[in-house]
Amino acid sequence: MIAGVVGKTHVGKSTFFSAATLAPAKIGQVPFTTIEPNRGIASIRVKCVCQELGVKDEPRNSVCVNGIRWVPVELVDVAGLVPDAHKGRGLGNKFLDDLRQADGFIQIVDAAGCTDANGNMCEPGARDPIDDVRFLEYEVTMWMLQILKKEWDRIVKGVLQLKEDPLALLSDRLTGLMITKKHILTVMKSDDVLGKRIDQWSEDDLRLFVERLRRASKPMVIAANKIDLPTAEGNIERLRAEFKDFSVVPCSAEAELALRLAAKKGLISYMAGDSEFRVLKDSELTEKQRGALKRIERLLSRWGNTGVQEAVEAVYKRELKMIPVFPVEDAGKFTDHKGSVLPDVFLVQEGTTARGLAYKIHTDLGEGFLYAVNARTGQKIGEDYILKERDIIKIVSAKGLKG
Ligand SMILES: Nc1nc2c(ncn2[C@@H]2O[C@H](COP(=O)(O)OP(=O)(O)OP(=O)(O)O)[C@@H](O)[C@H]2O)c(=O)[nH]1
Ligand SMILES: [Mg+2]
Incomplete structure (x- = not known):
């Protein structure tokens, strides 16, 4: 966008x-x-989930200041x-x-x-x-x-x-x-x-x-x-x-x-x-x-x-109508495969499904999508689940990502 x-x-x-x-x-x-x-990157503020979860996050694609995530967005002048x-x-x-x-x-x-x-x-x-x-x-x-x-x-x-x-x-x-x-x-x-x-x-x-x-x-x-x-x-x-x-x-x-x-x-x-x-x-x-x-x-x-x-x-x-979601690989620790806590926040359009998010992360994840987990509740969710604002989601795919 x-x-x-x-x-x-x-x-x-x-x-x-x-x-x-x-x-x-x-x-x-x-x-x-x-x-x-001129093209450039601005940021929008999103309430981070770190305080709610009581964890110290390690943001990678955004910045977290006092529980507010600054998420990059593009502007063209x-x-x-x-x-x-x-x-x-x-x-x-x-x-x-x-x-x-x-x-x-x-x-x-x-x-x-x-x-x-x-x-x-x-x-x-x-x-x-x-x-x-x-x-x-x-x-x-x-x-x-x-x-x-x-x-x-x-x-x-x-x-x-x-x-x-x-x-x-x-x-x-x-x-x-x-x-x-x-x-x-x-x-x-x-x-x-x-x-x-x-x-x-x-x-x-x-x-x-x-x-x-x-x-x-x-x-x-x-x-x-x-x-x-x-x-x-x-x-x-x-x-x-x-x-x-x-x-x-x-x-x-x-x-x-x-x-x-x-x-x-x-x-x-x-x-x-x-x-x-x-x-x-x-x-x-x-x-x-x-x-x-x-x-x-x-x-x-x-x-x-x-x-x-x-x-x-x-x-x-x-x-x-962009909403933030937090993809994680470990639904218990809220980390990625390197152990970084809540590294990323993605902006997706309202109405995006769990599988849609998987595709946004990587084509392989989308193609091999098996199910997802709502990391907040531990509940398993299907491909058609419509993402909600500030959901924390683990994707389970037959085609895992390496690296
Ligand atoms: N008073 C006041 N002047 C402003 C404000 N924003 C911009 N200006 C002035 O408006 C003039 C034009 O600013 P630009 O940002 O170059 O305007 P632009 O719309 O990009 O202009 P073009 O690229 O030529 O179409 C400059 O003299 C700015 O200093 C503002 O908030 N208040
Ligand atoms: Mg100008």
Whole structure:
């Protein structure tokens, strides 16, 4: 799974990405600073099972701090978008193409309303961030529609003359956009308008279908950025009222980046998502840094946190429905074959079965799957068992892993 940091140009996408991943990304004073996508690793917080089990864990693929596991997740920061991108305007199709790989979106908007439609700075409050969300939705829909339309005649012919399965034809065409049969089925099932045969769909039907498919296949949270500026305040409630189906997370990417960098240098003690920080080396701070930290302190007391960590977690947990599970090889000691306690935590999508987890660990484990054990209860479970959040699972397979 990978979440795309998307939005209009010059709204703070790369700042958000850097703050979340601490990976270098160029932050610009002009629109279209990012051209090639930046990929990086952020983390989401999960309550570890170590305290509940009373064991000292030895994490391998994650980090455990005071009973909280920091589990790595991927982010991609892409080039910005301007209106008519689907027609190639700005970095248009390039931007949209980079979005193919994303399973979900964190849409950054300038909630302070100080960047116009083309990403140029304007008077704070002059641009309505609601328009930014609307235009991004429109551009992505039109881009998907364009892709589907290129093959539409062939799809209709396949269904009508060759009696091919419309679902298979559609998913063949859309698989490059990370759109699965499951996404397509969800939309087709939920829709009475589209109950008719696809060769009878009008232009409007097709557009409606694509719009719903976009929503199903690219779930989104809205990161309402620049809450450090006064004009953002009123826009947060307006965004929430307008986009009731989405999580709107107030955020300041700039504040989070400053905190993370100061913590990295050892100047302050701060963990992503915290509601406060502590200055460790006051004598090493410049007046400018001291002033900036004071402002961030006020921001944290007003908003609770900078919102960056919250937005990353919202897309992975709430939208992509990823849940943590702890695979072990010894169900009594909660260890792997080397004796490490609770070494790994895996993120799997809600609905994943025990066998699905086995495949995720290794193809051999999946293919040779015999049964699994719920290490918390010692109960044997079958391949169809649907994993629950924070399950601790041992897989027993005819094809064991070596090493
Ligand atoms: N006040 C304020 N400014 C911010 C914040 N986040 C980013 N900025 C500023 O917004 C400008 C653009 O930031 P970038 O991160 O380069 O924006 P982008 O969306 O990646 O831009 P492109 O790659 O050009 O599309 C820079 O001047 C940042 O310092 C924030 O939380 N508050
Ligand atoms: Mg950028």
